[in-house]
């Protein structure tokens with residue numbers, strides 16, 4: 001029910017905390033994983049750890065041509081692309097008053113536009129095969145908003161709206177499109193928080209701890225699996241109870 | 246004696262794609278058949294068909310042209326015109 005044997009998955013941001021954990025989890029479930037990110041050395045290290053069933057595909061998702069080329073490479077080397085995990089993302093936090101157009105656009109490009117381009121390219125093959133999974137990693141702040149993150153929260157909310165729309169377009173083709181919205185997870189992204197911010201955050205999490213990358217990876221594997229065939233257009237919040245929505 | 250005009254290569258290929266894609270009987274795929282009204286296609290099928298035509302014939306079918314392709318004949322004529330250009 002949860003086996004991904006014979007499936008090929010593409011995980012973006014696989015050099016990061018959540019992406020690497022997700023690639024490992026999908027691999028453990030039997031999938032061939034294509035891993036991407038800008039840092040080729042990190043990708044090679046992860047590939048060496050995984051051993052077999054792995055495709056290394058470095059790319060900069062700020063490049064408009066990268067998504068289509070990535071999908072083509074994975075379909076060429078892996079034979080198909082069955083599972084797309086849009087995980088790559090970054091923040092450029094500042095109050096809106098000081099946020100320049102470039103700060104806004106850079107985040108939108110990588111966190112929202114690249115996932116759309118990847119989904120558009122991947123859907124073709126998925127629809128033909130009558131099976132596919134697209135899972136995008138949004139964020140709790142895409143639903144709640146967060147001061148200092150107008151660009152990032154807009155991109156993450158955008159992923160949710162995009163996924164609901166795509167889900168409706170392709171539901172008859174056996175392709176599901178869902179979102180995982182993490183709360184605060186211990187990765188490079190949140191290492192930037194200072195002690196005071198961390199304590200304040202923890203006091204708002206009923207589970208009283210930050211999430212681990214594996215906490216998120218488990219949700220992705222579920223949505224990617226045959227078990228979740230009837231789940232589409234949904235946002236699965238994984239946040240230790242921080243927001244119950 | 247009346248001569249039967251042979252089906253053009255394009256027509257044959259278009260019909261084959263339609264049969265394969267929509268999973269309908271070959272006999273139903275007449276020139277006049279409408280993808281949606283006669284062959285049971287939904288809007289997504291028509292987009293997929295247009296993409297399949299583009300791939301098979303190496304032509305570009307822009308959205309405004311694609312919208313007007315509603316029957317088998319429309320597709321054949323559009324592709325033949327493109328190829329002639």
Ligand SMILES: NC(=O)c1ccc[n+]([C@@H]2O[C@H](COP(=O)([O-])OP(=O)(O)OC[C@H]3O[C@@H](n4cnc5c(N)ncnc54)[C@H](OP(=O)(O)O)[C@@H]3O)[C@@H](O)[C@H]2O)c1
Pocket residue numbers: 012013014015016017018019036037038039040059060061062087088089090110137138139140181182183184185186187188189190
């Ligand atoms: N950590 C959290 O608390 C948290 C909470 C909610 C949502 N999220 C989301 O979870 C996802 C993963 O984040 P993380 O916490 O694992 O952060 P991370 O460790 O910083 O990883 C971010 C990943 O995104 C990739 N990336 C960034 N810009 C890229 C670009 N231009 N082209 C290609 N890849 C790019 C990075 O790869 P390279 O550096 O190799 O290019 C890296 O692998 C992100 O979408 C993030 O928004 C995280």
